[in-house]
Amino acid sequence: MDVQTLTFLIVGLSFALYIGIAVWARAGSTKEFYVAGGGVPPLANGMATAADWMSAASFISMAGIISFAGYDGGVYLMGWTGGYVLLALCLAPYLRKFGKFTVPDFIGDRYYSQTARTVAVICAIFICFTYIAGQMRGVGVVFSRFLEVEIETGVYIGMVIVFFYAVLGGMKGITYTQVAQYCILVFAYLVPAVFLSLMMTGHVLPQTGFGATLADGSGMHLLDKLDGLSTELGFAQYTEGSKSMIDVFAITGALMVGTAGLPHVIVRFFTVPKVKDTRISAAWTLIFIAIVYTTAPALASFARVNMVDTINGKEGSGTAYAEAPSWIKNWEKTGLITFNDKNGDGKMFYSAGKISDPASKNEVKIDRDIIVLATPEIADLPAWVIALVAAGGIAAALSTTAGLLLVISTSVSHDLLKRTLKPDISDKQELRAARLAAVVAITISAYFGINPPGFVASVVAFAFGLAASSFFPAIIMGIFSKTMNKEGAIAGMISGILFTIGYIVYFKFISPDLNSAENWLFGISPEGIGLIGMLVNFVVAVAVQKVTKEIPKDVIDMVESIRSPKGSGEAHAH
Template identity: 65%
Template sequence: MSIQLWTYLIVGLTFALYIGVAIWSRAGSTSEFYVAGGGVHPIVNGMATAADWMSAASFISMAGLISFMGYQGSQYLLGWTGGFVLLALLLAPYLRKFGKFTVPDFIGERYYSQTARVVAVICALFISFTYVIGQMKGVGVAFSRFLEIDYNYGVMIGVFIVFFYAVLGGMKGITYTQVAQYVVLIFAYLIPAIFISLLMVNHPVPQLGLGGRLSDGTYLLDKLDQLSTDLGFAAYTTANQGSLDLFFVTAALMLGTAGLPHVIVRFFTVPKVADARISAGWALLFIALLYTTAPAIAAFAKTNLVTTVSEQQHDALPGWFSRWEKTGLLQFDDKNGDGRVQYYNDNNTAFAENIAAAKGWGGNELRVDNDIMVLANPEIAQLPAWVIALVVAGGLAAALSTAAGLLLVISSSVSHDLLKKWLMPEISERDELRAARVAIAAAVVIAGYFGINPPGFVAQVVAWAFGLAAASFFPAILLGIFSKRMNMQGAIAGMLSGLIFTGSYIIYFKYGAGKAEDYWWGISPEGIGTLGMLINFAVSGIVSAFTPPPPAAVQDMVEDIRVPRGAAAAVQH
């Protein structure tokens, strides 16, 4: 059977599975719609959280990024997993005890202020929309390459599927669908990795295979260091940038992860505080399975790519090369006209002038998009067609599960935080549920539209979503739990200064006149959220010290969320 036929078969089967699960578990009340009725088992919730949180970026892009960044790519691995520890230890149990539906709910109640709630809603909406558009793009790319249909139709199919099960099922449907999606995506990630690990280093566990020996007896990582330096790149396993920037970027990703509203809301869905703690543990275990495999895939793929194409005749390359050239994600430009592929670092002037010029190389001739490393890897390693189809289904599962979780945050922000808690407090539960479904439907359509016509800022999703979450939500929630003295004035001033500072820095250096050599202390826009967070903490502390303490009722509430006993199901108050 051809790759395309296999892809139709496996993707079709998984979609049927998701829709079946959604019908079986559809929601009947607002509580089921927002937080699955608060009755989800911790292991199930852990799996759903893992699928929710591992997006198309984790599945498709991350290994590719590590492939080209080497050691420097650790910032994604450390940042996205380390943030989970903060979430599990500092936020999840207390927010569960608090027992409401959304993050703006917590901010609004804790800081006894509609302004704070509205600021939080706007942040949540902005973060979620940026993120969800990225997922829709991922769906479009996967469909257009492997089903060989138009990119726009690919996005539309994705919109239709998400629309169906998110509108119907709410959080309950989404939770159980995400469990199915986790299973699909983890198999899709591990199976090719195990195959390739066996092929290259003869070890069935990719995590250990990363430290294994190739058939010629050299260690894989040593070989990769050698290949990289031979082509003028920095050695794969060592640091090549300032560690301050790495430090800041890692921290921004960590704090941003802990502040992402669609991840936090997952911990409202379990019955007890103790369950919220343990389900964060399960979630990280399920995430770690993919995250420890990613660096192995990165190293295998890079070694495979370089040894397969470097200095080879372009006409004699395997079929996958020309298939990916057609998508534009892989580009060959024969600059010196010798018909061979020269792949090297032409930004390294010393290397380009001394070594490359002597060999008659006329500049780097190969451009590889990060995103194809995971998708093309099974083809490069000549794995069977069904494995390649499985990878496509996995990428779609990752994108759809994250998109669904984000859409739910968008809909609950609109129907619960804006309508119920602000504009029309007397709305009935049935009308609120209806408003939530309308909001999610509208959000899917808007996301689909932007997926087809992506605005320029989508490429910078990482800097935006994580930086803003780190600079706004994380300090406000943390202080709300751990400082009884923190008041409305301090929190609002802190969130605004964190947001404005981080936003201006990103805008100036990403879209304005700013150049990389002018970064403050060498901190890139991806890492500036960390500084924004420090500013938020400082401003909050100073402002709250000069303004009156919060009312006694709020201080009692803080006392109450610190103690597990008495957690009620997440209900509406």
């Protein structure tokens, strides 16, 4: 069976599995739910949260970025892991105690202001849009490769599938579907990594293979070989990195604090009925995330060595294009690999520099987002592995997108329409508005998926930056400051997010040619600017608060009660 048929089969089977689980879960829960009412065990909930958490960015793009950028790519790893810990340990318990379900609700109530809520809702919609755009790109990459079509067509197909899955199917929210998605995702991620690790280093665990010597008898360490290759080809040394310290710090920081404001993940902390279970499931989630995240650098390195070896040949003089392995041809069809035979020797050669630049020896342009998907092909792994990876990529994108679409549709239909504009809207109209909002969201995101302002991971990084610059300060001050008032919070959120959007739009859309370290503010890239946006938010908020009215007494009491050591839901007669 060829790869394409197999891919259809496995992706099809995975969908059948999701739908099957959905049907089973529905039927199962109605049967005995009066008596049972048991809820989801923390282990399963942990997996579901991990599936929510791990988007196409984590699955498809992170290893790619690390693979190409080496050390620099590690910021995503650190930022996202750190962000999860921050959210799980420092923020979620307080938000839960406050009894609010969403960040806009928290902000609206804490800052006793409908305006604050509306501002937060609009920020949330913005963040979700950006996040979904990244996901659409990821889905597009998967489909374009396996249907062997242009990336645009891939995105359109992805759009339709996501629409049916998330909007019409209402698949979001069935915990066990997400458990299945996590299983497929993690399996798909580990299998090629284990294969490669075995092939290249003889280690079963990619995590240990990463630091081991190569199995080709040279006795060379994998990372040494990578460093050697990189310098040879004119890249920065793999383990060194080219980003400035401050930029790395900023990106990591933005990713970390941005996590706290991501609306679709916070909800997961609340759907577990018991506080104790929340903690256990958060711990599980961390483990499940770690499984993928620790594999990523190893996978990235294996892929890198493997790829350079395949293109440039064992001797490093290039491979004849006519004899190029099938994966190069396959990916060329998607437009994500381009070959420009500059020296006319009929051989491909990969090195640093742009393929359009005559001064550079580089003749092959490779889109970073394909690395995870192409690795099994590059390493000549069995066809079913390739198919599995496709299913994994789709699983990762679907679970996250469904969650984000839900946030957008509820925000528009409930927070904006029902709460603010038309309180007596009927159920039917509300549901219809929600669907419409999801459709609009998918369409706009698809546009950005086709014309991406960056790679999947960096688009997602923008989403985190926006969240960091708008929500994080409002949440932190909402919990830990007894003096922050609504005027301060609103001004902070607006100025923070506007600053960040402005910076990103300027460097990514208005003058992309200026987008290099020397033009950046403090040398911080658009990916990391969310951290500065956050500081702006803090400063503006505090400044405005100083000159405006004091916070009402009952809000102070409320803040105190959240921070009191008593557990949430402590029974006390009043």
